[in-house]
């Protein structure tokens with residue numbers, strides 16, 4: 128289970144003094160159960176806005192969002208989210224951070240502990256379960272954040288530039304780790320990025336958004352074989368997709384820069 132339907136979803140923000148800011152034009156997008164979709168677009172095009180709406184952290188000005196036919200009306204453990212900053216609770220150990228949502232759902236401490244330890248092993252953090260977040264590197268904190276989002280067994284994973292603050296090497300490893308987890312669990316994923324290579328490497332479909340107000344400019348299928356590893360980045364098919372998407376995104380980045388100036 129995990130079919131996401133976004134129908135005519137738009138978002139208008141009240142302007143501080145002047146006119147309202149249209150962050151998103153009404154968008155239609157369906158993400159099938161188990162699909163990995165990347166949202167790609169220039170800075171400020173409304174990617175995070177759309178993700179926050181799907182997470183239920185914000186309400187659309189128009190349209191509706193449904194997960195498995197159930198309207199999204201607020202945050203829910205059925206939609207796990209990972210942000211650019213790990214946002215772990217500094218006063219809890221890594222294990223307790225990962226188990227936190229399970230305790231909230233009424234599971235016993237022993238169950239939450241066991242589930243957290245299993246997930247931490249899957250993201251290569253078994254040895255760090257008893258540490259506090261500040262003892263972990265940025266990449267390790269993001270792995271813990273991913274484990275925490277997976278803990279309540281969500282139908283949908285929402286990832287907002289989760290590797291954006293990491294160095295290139297760590298980012299590459301994290302992308303491979305995410306694909307491993309996805310191959311194993313086949314969650315539906317909506318992944319926001321402005322990194323074209325990241326989108327191609329991870330996704331089965333890439334939705335390119337226009338400069339603000341964001342609307343769908345193009346939808347590109349990434350028919351590259353899975354499971355994928357870093358060798359994919361040196362394949363001609365990868366280069367071809369990168370060239371095609373670079374043209375699409377560059378036009379919008381130029382428009383975004385003009386809007387900002």
Ligand SMILES: Nc1ncnc2c1ncn2[C@@H]1O[C@H](COP(=O)(O)OP(=O)(O)OP(=O)(O)O)[C@@H](O)[C@H]1O
Nearest residue numbers: 140148150169170171172173174175176177321339
């Ligand atoms: N709470 C808010 N009030 C007013 N305007 C907002 C608010 N949140 C976002 N915006 C505006 O809406 C637009 C879209 O923002 P959003 O953060 O969704 O873009 P983004 O594509 O995720 O950008 P980036 O890649 O830089 O994170 C921007 O112009 C932003 O300034």
